[in-house]
Amino acid sequence: MEESAEELYDTAPCGHVSTRPDGTLVKLNQTFLTWTGYPREELLSGRRFQELLTVGCQIFYETYYVPLLRMQGFANEINLELKHKDGHSLSFLLNAIQKKDANGRPLSNQIALFHLVDRKKYERELLLARKKAEEAIKIKTDFVSMISHEIRTPLNAIIGISNLLRDTHLSPQQEEYARILSFSSGSLLNLINNILDFNKMDAGKVTLEERSFDVRQLIYDTVYGLGLQAEEKNLALRLELDERVPAYVVGDPLKLGQILTNLLSNAIKFTEKGAITVELRLGELFSDSAALEFRVTDTGIGIARDRLPRIFEEFTQASYDINLKYGGTGLGLTISQKLLELYGTRMDVESEPGRGSCFSFRLRLGIGQEARESERTAETVPNEQSLQGRRVLVAEDNEVNVFVLTRFLRKWNIDFDVVGNGRRALERITERDYDLVLMDLQMPELDGFEATRLIRNLPSERLNRLPIIALSASARISLGDRLVSAGFTDFIGKPFRPEELFTKITLYGFQPSPATAANRSEEERDQRQGVDPARSPPGFSLEKFRRLTADDRQALVELSAITIKSYEAYKHEFQEALETGNLEKFDFHAHKIKVTLELMQAHALKAALQQGKKLLAEKERAPDRIHAVLHTIQCELDAMIRALEEVRKE
Known part of the structure; x- marks a missing residue:
């Protein structure tokens, strides 16, 4: 066992040296001898360790190393240069421990030396291995992102067409086929999303917001x-x-x-x-x-x-x-x-x-505290008429995606134009007023990022405020700050759900323009001529409202009366807050009405209230935009009041 321990000491990958307190060499291993080129007998014939150092290091040894070792009993990571027997110098890192007797008198110094050439070699190898690992992770991440993007593009068409197909008149067998198609495509989308999420976490790209x-x-x-x-x-x-x-x-x-x-x-x-x-x-x-x-x-x-x-x-x-x-x-x-x-x-x-x-x-x-501007958008059931008169520009070069998008826009009675690249989108926006732009990110000639950046740089306050929603089959997190720096208002991933598209258009489509002003003027003219300007069916439901009273007719009538009275008061409060620019008052009543809105699933009104809070929080308030939001709030409240009046008459 002693022979094995001595052999291990002699062939260790680092140099081992033992000296007396004055530096006289008393023991050293073969590794140190190989590095320095000295025979053992020469060094053990009374030579001192400091004699092997270069001149500068000898001074450092006497003035710093020896006092440090004496004071604290050890010294770590000391960089010294030793002279090889043939005269050239070698760089080492030295770690030393001083052994003492019971009275504290030094007995010996135990020194371990690490050849910096070998150490730097190990460090280079380690850095190279780390670089290769990081490159491999990046290649895998990029590959998964690219494949998911390529899968999402046709999947967008499959999901979009299956949604449209289910809205048509189908036989029972066709309805079952359409249901299976919709379910299977949704499962595939969920699979892609899960793999993307896992891939991002594996690459350490996911962080928490606060x-x-x-x-x-x-x-x-x-x-x-x-x-x-x-x-x-x-x-x-x-x-x-x-x-x-x-x-x-x-x-x-x-x-x-x-x-x-x-x-x-x-x-x-x-x-x-x-x-x-x-x-x-x-x-x-x-x-x-x-x-x-x-x-x-x-x-x-x-x-x-x-x-x-x-x-x-x-x-x-x-x-x-x-x-x-x-x-x-x-x-x-x-x-x-x-x-x-x-x-x-x-x-x-x-x-x-x-x-x-x-x-x-x-x-x-x-x-926390209630945020002044909620970033959460409500899930909204698409209504065929609630966006009638809105004007939207679609910038998309994929014909299938254009087909799916425009079918939904047409279904919701939205006036729209379609262009195939960012340059045409830029030209069309300067020629015609739009309430909102749906901008694909990857297009020929001029992509969505650059087109949006150019739009935001135009000397027009209207275009600076124009809502521009990015459309992409890429994951939002992978786009990072590029969306923000380009000036996009929000993002919709492809394949999109009709509810999400409808919600985003509802939330951001209050941008006033000659188009909405013209609609308003026509509505006022119809009123003067005795034409019923009834709006489309509102975005709310009385199902939960009725269920709350558990088929108690009297309770339903009483609850309806209470709600009608409160809605009449809210109409006045919201109008006054918007007209006077009182954000605190508007915020207070928006919070108070929240529970009732959830009960009636009044998603359209919730979106309008969110937009109202956003407008009031801006430093420069646009009166026409505030008027448009107020008009929507009043109409939605009137519609719910009319519905509740019908409930009382049942």
């Missing part, structure tokens, strides 16, 4: 958005919100919404009967933050105990049979877990086969 948002509203929107899927399976969807939870918290609502959507989607997918419960509870309340617990519980198929540790691994599902029956990538939980890791927490799961599962996680989020 902004104030309404956490209760976020949960409500998530449950409401997936409610139809639960209804199709006759599943009860329950929501339990702790009233002690602060209304507004600071965090990333998009990431949190993605986690909740993944959990709720899985619960619906793997539950055939029973109920799904979404809970939000307050763990502990601090002066500036709140510890929140989120839980999604189902009565589904459950997960075997031995499979629980693996369900958060990528591309993993509870069993092969489940994959065959339910499909999916097995990435949803992995993505959710990685998102939670950004917050420094993890997801817990409790499950029992045949009895259901419970997924939960805890977050500590700062307490």
